[in-house]
Amino acid sequence: MKKILFAALLTSSVMPAVAQETYENAKIVTEDLNGTARFVGMGGAMDALGADISTMSSNPAGIGLFRRSSISGSFGAVIQSDAPSMPGADKFNMSFDQLGFVVSTNISGKKQAYLNIGFNYHKSRNFDFILSAADNLYGASQNKLTYAKAKNGLLYPANTYGNPDFSNPYITCNQLDDIYANNLNYMESENAWFYDEASDYQLQRSHTGYIGEYDFNISGNINNRVYLGLTVGYHDVHYQHYGEYRENLNVFGNMLVMDDRTIKGGGADFKAGVIFRPLEYSPFRIGLSVSTPTFYKLTSSNETAVTDGNVTNSCRESYDFKLYTPWKFGLSLGHTIGTQVALGASVEYADYGSVDTRYVSGSYYDYWLDSFTDKTKPDNAMNRHTDETLKGVATVRVGAEFKPTDELSLRVGYNYVSPMYEELGFKDGSLDSEGSYYSSATDFTNWKGTNRITAGVGLNLGQFNLSAAYQLSTQKGEFMPFMNYIDDVDPEDSNLVDVVNVKNTRHQLLLTLGYTF
Numbered sequence: 001m002k003k004i005l006f007a008a009l010l011t012s013s014v015m016p017a018v019a020q021e022t023y024e025n026a027k028i029v030t031e032d033l034n035g036t037a038r039f040v041g042m043g044g045a046m047d048a049l050g051a052d053i054s055t056m057s058s059n060p061a062g063i064g065l066f067r068r069s070s071i072s073g074s075f076g077a078v079i080q081s082d083a084p085s086m087p088g089a090d091k092f093n094m095s096f097d098q099l100g101f102v103v104s105t106n107i108s109g110k111k112q113a114y115l116n117i118g119f120n121y122h123k124s125r126n127f128d129f130i131l132s133a134a135d136n137l138y139g140a141s142q143n144k145l146t147y148a149k150a151k152n153g154l155l156y157p158a159n160t161y162g163n164p165d166f167s168n169p170y171i172t173c174n175q176l177d178d179i180y181a182n183n184l185n186y187m188e189s190e191n192a193w194f195y196d197e198a199s200d201y202q203l204q205r206s207h208t209g210y211i212g213e214y215d216f217n218i219s220g221n222i223n224n225r226v227y228l229g230l231t232v233g234y235h236d237v238h239y240q241h242y243g244e245y246r247e248n249l250n251v252f253g254n255m256l257v258m259d260d261r262t263i264k265g266g267g268a269d270f271k272a273g274v275i276f277r278p279l280e281y282s283p284f285r286i287g288l289s290v291s292t293p294t295f296y297k298l299t300s301s302n303e304t305a306v307t308d309g310n311v312t313n314s315c316r317e318s319y320d321f322k323l324y325t326p327w328k329f330g331l332s333l334g335h336t337i338g339t340q341v342a343l344g345a346s347v348e349y350a351d352y353g354s355v356d357t358r359y360v361s362g363s364y365y366d367y368w369l370d371s372f373t374d375k376t377k378p379d380n381a382m383n384r385h386t387d388e389t390l391k392g393v394a395t396v397r398v399g400a401e402f403k404p405t406d407e408l409s410l411r412v413g414y415n416y417v418s419p420m421y422e423e424l425g426f427k428d429g430s431l432d433s434e435g436s437y438y439s440s441a442t443d444f445t446n447w448k449g450t451n452r453i454t455a456g457v458g459l460n461l462g463q464f465n466l467s468a469a470y471q472l473s474t475q476k477g478e479f480m481p482f483m484n485y486i487d488d489v490d491p492e493d494s495n496l497v498d499v500v501n502v503k504n505t506r507h508q509l510l511l512t513l514g515y516t517f
Contacts, residue, residue, distance in 0.1 A: 058183065077092060
């Protein structure tokens with residue numbers, strides 16, 4: 001990850017308050033495997049099998065296979081087993097994960113046609129996660145990023161003598177640069193800047209919150225061979241993180257950056273699906289599904305404080321933006337053997353390089369709605385960076401259910417989610433983008449693929465049913481505290497840092513209580 005330093009580079013490698021850029025947006029646009037315990041226990045591979053309320057968000061046609069009305073609720077716990085201890089952050093968190101119902105109505109005397117209506121809430125994203133990283137810097141530093149901007153005249157305009165005009169900074173509320181600039185030594189006689197090197201760094205950050213998805217579904221079947229479904233979804237975002245980044249500077253001692261961010265808002269999407277049995281007398285099924293982008297309207301709010309032990313600067317900002325996730329396409333297969341065995345497999349694809357970040361460019365009066373509506377424009381610079389940093393992701397799910405008796409069900413499943421990040425991706429603070437202008441953190445992590453192993457058990461207690469599931473999710477990543485760059489003019493001013501390997505191992509326990517009537 002080499003970056004050549006031009007005069008226009010690093011206009012905001014370290015800037016004030018808030019940011020919405022590629023790596024921050026990637027947290028919002030992805031989803032977890034979550035829902036009912038049966039759905040999770042089978043690895044979510046139920047898009048063609050249907051008849052589970054969680055298929056409402058993955059393949060809406062799955063609700064068309066219900067023949068009786070049903071209601072269910074799910075809750076559990078998420079444990080990050082390898083997380084370090086951090087004040088104010090818990091490795092064990094309880095979670096309310098799902099609540100929904102389906103009303104099934106027979107609209108044919110021959111009992112071949114049903115019209116089903118359903119609603120389901122589920123937690124599509126659980127942000128609970130603690131990130132920790134530390135390493136030697138060997139002279140590299142966030143401080144050096146500020147030095148590079150000062151050296152190229154990007155912090156302060158020049159006065160009549162050609163020296164920096166410290167009373168007139170280009171950017172206000174620029175707490176990181178303000179503090180770091182105090183630690184830079186400017187020699188007026190030489191009209192030159194000098195920086196302090198760092199020996200090492202430590203970072204700890206806790207992420208909390210969730211995205212709640214509220215789905216409304218209508219579905220049915222034709223001759224008990226073709227099943228159709230449509231779902232309208234609303235996504236409710238509640239995200240927060242708090243982090244502390246510390247550098248040990250060789251001369252000025254510790255430099256501590258404290259960053260507290262929240263992202264709130266919501267968005268809507270539409271999903272459509274079909275399941276069909278190609279052979280009249282065979283239970284084998286094929287499922288197809290498509291989901292529009294989720295059209296988010298979000299607000300990112302942030303408070304950042306920087307201290308060197310003597311001087312502390314803080315700043316608070318808020319930034320409104322829109323974020324459109326990629327289209328999703330799914331193909332699934334399902335088959336049952338008698339009433340004892342159910343087998344499912346599916347693959348879903350989404351091109352995350354096509355995520356569209358948009359900024360508010362103004363407003364107009366909507367006479368139909370009798371209110372003002374935001375006008376937005378694509379953040380072209382950030383979208384190009386997203387296209388270069390993120391890529392298409394395939395999610396493969398397989399699962400099986402075995403019923404040794406009518407009362408007992410045993411389930412297993414497996415998922416593989418291919419990597420979202422390009423191997424050489426990096427957070428680019430030089431972008432001519434509002435997202436970069438408001439950046440408050442320079443670190444980033446390129447996460448690898450995700451492996452999920454699931455298992456579950458179900459008990460049929462007449463009209464009541466009880467299910468439990470366990471999910472193990474593992475993912476590795478490569479962390480960097482800031483981007484590397486090479487200064488071809490002054491090689492000594494290059495800022496190079498090593499990759500640190502990090503991981504996220506999560507255990508989920510889930511319990512679902514259902515009632516059929």
